Amino acid sequence: MGDERARPIEWLGDHVRLLDQTRLPGEEVYLELDSYQGLAEAIRELRIRGAPAIGVAAAYGMALAALKIEAGSRDDFLTRLRRASRALAATRPTAVNLRWAIERMKKVAAAGRDIGRIKQALVEEAVRIHREQFEADRRLSQLGAGLIKDGSVILTHCNTGALATTGCGTALGVIGAAAEGGKAVKVLATETRPLLQGARLTCWELQRAGIPATLITDSMAGYFMSRGGVDCVIVGADRIAANGDTANKIGTYTLAVLARENGIPFYVAAPTSTIDPTLAAGDDIPIEQRRPEEVTHIRGVPIAPEGCQAANPAFDITPHKYITAIITERGIIREPFGEGIRRIL
Amino acid sequence: MGDERARPIEWLGDHVRLLDQTRLPGEEVYLELDSYQGLAEAIRELRIRGAPAIGVAAAYGMALAALKIEAGSRDDFLTRLRRASRALAATRPTAVNLRWAIERMKKVAAAGRDIGRIKQALVEEAVRIHREQFEADRRLSQLGAGLIKDGSVILTHCNTGALATTGCGTALGVIGAAAEGGKAVKVLATETRPLLQGARLTCWELQRAGIPATLITDSMAGYFMSRGGVDCVIVGADRIAANGDTANKIGTYTLAVLARENGIPFYVAAPTSTIDPTLAAGDDIPIEQRRPEEVTHIRGVPIAPEGCQAANPAFDITPHKYITAIITERGIIREPFGEGIRRIL
Numbered sequence: 293m294g295d296e297r298a299r300p301i302e303w304l305g306d307h308v309r310l311l312d313q314t315r316l317p318g319e320e321v322y323l324e325l326d327s328y329q330g331l332a333e334a335i336r337e338l339r340i341r342g343a344p345a346i347g348v349a350a351a352y353g354m355a356l357a358a359l360k361i362e363a364g365s366r367d368d369f370l371t372r373l374r375r376a377s378r379a380l381a382a383t384r385p386t387a388v389n390l391r392w393a394i395e396r397m398k399k400v401a402a403a404g405r406d407i408g409r410i411k412q413a414l415v416e417e418a419v420r421i422h423r424e425q426f427e428a429d430r431r432l433s434q435l436g437a438g439l440i441k442d443g444s445v446i447l448t449h450c451n452t453g454a455l456a457t458t459g460c461g462t463a464l465g466v467i468g469a470a471a472e473g474g475k476a477v478k479v480l481a482t483e484t485r486p487l488l489q490g491a492r493l494t495c496w497e498l499q500r501a502g503i504p505a506t507l508i509t510d511s512m513a514g515y516f517m518s519r520g521g522v523d524c525v526i527v528g529a530d531r532i533a534a535n536g537d538t539a540n541k542i543g544t545y546t547l548a549v550l551a552r553e554n555g556i557p558f559y560v561a562a563p564t565s566t567i568d569p570t571l572a573a574g575d576d577i578p579i580e581q582r583r584p585e586e587v588t589h590i591r592g593v594p595i596a597p598e599g600c601q602a603a604n605p606a607f608d609i610t611p612h613k614y615i616t617a618i619i620t621e622r623g624i625i626r627e628p629f630g631e632g633i634r635r636i637l
Numbered sequence: 638m639g640d641e642r643a644r645p646i647e648w649l650g651d652h653v654r655l656l657d658q659t660r661l662p663g664e665e666v667y668l669e670l671d672s673y674q675g676l677a678e679a680i681r682e683l684r685i686r687g688a689p690a691i692g693v694a695a696a697y698g699m700a701l702a703a704l705k706i707e708a709g710s711r712d713d714f715l716t717r718l719r720r721a722s723r724a725l726a727a728t729r730p731t732a733v734n735l736r737w738a739i740e741r742m743k744k745v746a747a748a749g750r751d752i753g754r755i756k757q758a759l760v761e762e763a764v765r766i767h768r769e770q771f772e773a774d775r776r777l778s779q780l781g782a783g784l785i786k787d788g789s790v791i792l793t794h795c796n797t798g799a800l801a802t803t804g805c806g807t808a809l810g811v812i813g814a815a816a817e818g819g820k821a822v823k824v825l826a827t828e829t830r831p832l833l834q835g836a837r838l839t840c841w842e843l844q845r846a847g848i849p850a851t852l853i854t855d856s857m858a859g860y861f862m863s864r865g866g867v868d869c870v871i872v873g874a875d876r877i878a879a880n881g882d883t884a885n886k887i888g889t890y891t892l893a894v895l896a897r898e899n900g901i902p903f904y905v906a907a908p909t910s911t912i913d914p915t916l917a918a919g920d921d922i923p924i925e926q927r928r929p930e931e932v933t934h935i936r937g938v939p940i941a942p943e944g945c946q947a948a949n950p951a952f953d954i955t956p957h958k959y960i961t962a963i964i965t966e967r968g969i970i971r972e973p974f975g976e977g978i979r980r981i982l
Contacts, residue, residue: 317942480948483932483940485830485854491933491941499942507932507947509830511855511888515953518890543856545863546895553894587828587852588836590935595828596836597662597844602852603825608860 297454298497300345301352303419306359308352312339313455317496328357328376335383335390338487342456343530343566344425347389351418353380354397358414369407374398385578386539386607387530388568393421422458428563428621429459436466436526436561436619437473444470444523447480447513450541451493452528452561462561463526464497466619471503479505480522482513484541486586486604510543517554525551529562529618536612536629537574538562542605548614557616564620569637574609582606642799643842645690646697648764651704653697657684658800662841673702673721680728680735683832687801688875688911689770692734696763698725699742703759714752719743730923731884731952732875733913738766767803773908773966774804781811781871781906781964782818789815789868792825792858795886796838797873797906807906808871809842811964816848824850825867827858829886831931831949855888862899870896874907874963881957881974882919883907887950893959902961909965914982919954927951 302309307326314337315321323339325331331353334340340349357376363369377394384390400417404410440446446467450456453464460468470477479498484490491507498505508516516522525547531539538544538560551558571577584602588594596602618625618632625632647654652671659682660666668684670676676698679685685694702721708714722739729735745762749755785791791812795801798809805813815822824843829835836852843850853861861867870892876884883889883905896903916922929947933939941947963970963977970977 318939482856483830485828485856488940491945495945496942499945505946507929507941507945509855509887509932511827511830511891512948512950512953514891514894515887515950516948518953542854542860546856546859546891549859549898550891550894553898584852587854591938591940593936593938594663595833595936596852597841600836600840600844600852601850603857603861605857605860608857608863 297460300340300455300458301349303352303422307356310334310340313341313493314339317492326356327360328353328380331356332379332383341489342451343387343389343528344457344459344462344563345455346384346387347393347565348422348425348458350380350390351393351397351421354394355415355418358401358411363407366405366407369410370401373401384580386580389565392565396421425457425563426459428565429457429461429465431621432462432561432563432619433460433465433469435624436559437469439559439617439619439624440466440470440475440477441523442475444475445478445480445521447482447516447522447525447547448494449482449490449527449544449547450484451489451497453494453497455493455497456528462528462563464494466526466561467503468501471501477503479503480516481505481507482510482543483507484543485510489541513547514550517550517556522556524557524559526559526561529560529566530607531577532560532562532567532618533571533574533577534569534630534633535573536615536618536625536633538610538612538615539574539577539579539607540610542608545608545610548610552614558614559617559619560615561619564622564637567633567637569633574611577609579608580606642805645685645800645803646694648697648767652701655679655685658686658838659684661837671701672705673698673725676701677724677728686834687796688732688734688873689802689804689807689908690800691729691732692738692910693767693770693803695725695735696738696742696766699739700760700763703746703756708752711750711752714755715746718746729925731925734910737910741766770802770908771804773910774802774806774810776966777807777906777908777964778805778810778814780969781904782814784904784962784964784969785811785815785820785822786868787820789820790823790825790866792827792861792867792870792892793839794827794835794872794889794892795829796834796842798839798842800838800842801873807873807908809839811871811906812848813846816846822848824848825861826850826852827855827888828852829888830855834886858892859895862895862901867901869902869904871904871906874905874911875952876922877905877907877912877963878916878919878922879914879975879978880918881960881963881970881978883955883957883960884919884922884924884952885955887953890953890955893955897959903959904962904964905960906964909967909982912978912982914978919956922954924953925951
């Protein structure tokens with residue numbers, strides 16, 4: 293998305309600098325965090341969010357934890373590091389990138405002998421995960437841009453830009469690559485209730501990138517699709533099962549059903565780190581249930597009568613039959629998705 | 638909905654008392670209005686809303702206009718009344734009840750000879766329209782309640798209770814009648830962005846009626862439907878074309894598509910005054926486009942970056958093929974809807 297790309301998290305030698313996304317777009321506030329507990333809190337409270345970005349954040353969390361451990365023995369060090377890893381893994385249940393990054397970090401720790409060297413190796417691995425994510429975004433965005441026709445109106449949901457990935461983005465990366473490649477594209481951005489990542493973050497990123505965008509409420513997507521006003525839908529993913537079923541921000545399933553009903557291609561863009569080959573199908577993906585106050589209040593303002601009950605599932609599952617293609621850094625997968633996913637991993 | 642039924646508008650001899658619905662649920666503020674211009678402003682700003690309610694309000698607006706006209710001749714009187722009728726009709730383009738009520742009032746005026754008598758006849762006609770609406774709600778609610786199974790979870794959209802109709806409600810009237818008839822029902826109420834009539838008004842009315850309700854964002858409806866958590870969907874209508882295609886609050890089309898995809902009955906509840914037999918199909922129904930600020934701001938708080946563009950269609954069209962039945966005070970209509978509508982009118 294050009295030079296104006298947001299930097300949701302940066303490693304500064306012994307701590308991280310994190311852009312507090314809950315304050316956007318009103319304020320650009322950066323937090324300096326040097327403990328894994330602080331980073332875990334930031335992940336839980338969505339100061340950093342987006343499946344790939346929280347994978348990177350968890351890797352840095354492991355590095356921060358390692359740097360702070362003063363252990364007498366390697367075993368003691370590894371025991372304490374496991375404690376940190378459990379705390380980080382527990383922050384958010386749906387996005388698999390978090391667990392994937394932590395597993396990579398744990399393997400690096402287990403392979404080392406000397407505590408000092410392990411600490412250094414963990415920092416290096418976290419930086420490598422960050423760099424790999426950056427590269428994966430770049431490659432999948434280029435691949436995905438090939439699917440976008442010149443003059444397209446693209447509908448997207450939630451936020452999948454630099455803020456969500458630490459790279460150039462997934463779904464929004466594809467849109468940015470299409471625009472940089474000279475294609476005229478326009479974006480319909482859903483606001484994405486309850487936490488408004490579309491309105492607050494996607495519109496902010498598209499504005500900085502100079503890509504024309506129109507904000508709509510989530511309930512308006514069907515209106516525009518049914519009137520021929522949408523050429524394709526692209527979304528990100530929080531976890532993709534072995535058969536291609538995809539967990540993503542609540543509302544994604546609805547967009548996929550509407551897209552199929554109206555003959556509109558529906559694309560999922562995600563790095564392979566979002567694929568969880570251990571789960572056969574989407575039904576097995578755990579869905580995070582968040583606080584009802586996120587529904588009954590908007591930016592702190594109550595919108596419902598006092599005492600009103602509310603539900604708040606943060607994700608839903610889009611069965612693979614609704615998905616036209618999954619765009620990854622290793623290639624574009626189509627039906628049969630199970631086979632394509634096995635081949636690519 | 639019991640004795641706690643809200644009274645959105647009341648005729649008090651020479652003026653109306655109107656509950657300002659934009660202030661709900663936080664504050665219960667009543668406005669005393671004695672001019673049609675004030676009432677037109679209240680309709681435009683959604684202080685009173687809901688297709689049947691704005692039909693009743695427009696009728697009272699005509700009565701208020703008539704009472705204030707000091708004309709030298711019957712022709713002069715009718716000319717000035719037409720001016721008021723045009724202003725009232727222009728407030729909101731989609732709901733046909735508004736135009737329907739104004740046409741009834743104009744006919745009454747045209748039939749009278751003496752200005753004093755015409756004024757009195759207009760007041761009587763407005764009160765009659767109000768009472769008829771009340772009766773229509775009661776009858777369609779009873780009829781509709783027969784479609785609701787004991788133990789149902791019912792998903793509804795926007796607000797269709799007493800606040801929306803001045804009677805006992807349409808979709809919410811059906812739910813209330815089922816509950817009063819002894820059926821255990823639970824409601825999933827969509828918040829209904831942009832103006833949150835579901836969160837603000839439906840949850841408020843259901844709370845007062847003692848019917849268990851859970852608030853969800855519009856984007857969550859698909860999640861609950863796909864998991865077997867919804868037994869039927871009931872919504873109201875702003876205009877129904879001769880073939881059964883239905884204009885209703887933005888997001889309704891999406892709910893209808895999701896319902897069909899998941900094998901869930903989708904009901905429309907509306908008085909026959911909402912049917913517009915002059916329009917062959919839904920494509921002909923004008924869709925009101927409202928201010929973008931209703932999307933970029935929520936309850937006055939900005940949710941998008943400054944300068945962000947937004948679209949704001951207030952309604953969408955649900956083609957009749959997605960509708961299981963239309964519940965009116967004169968009977969329940971099913972496919973073929975065109976025939977059923979002709980028979981009933």
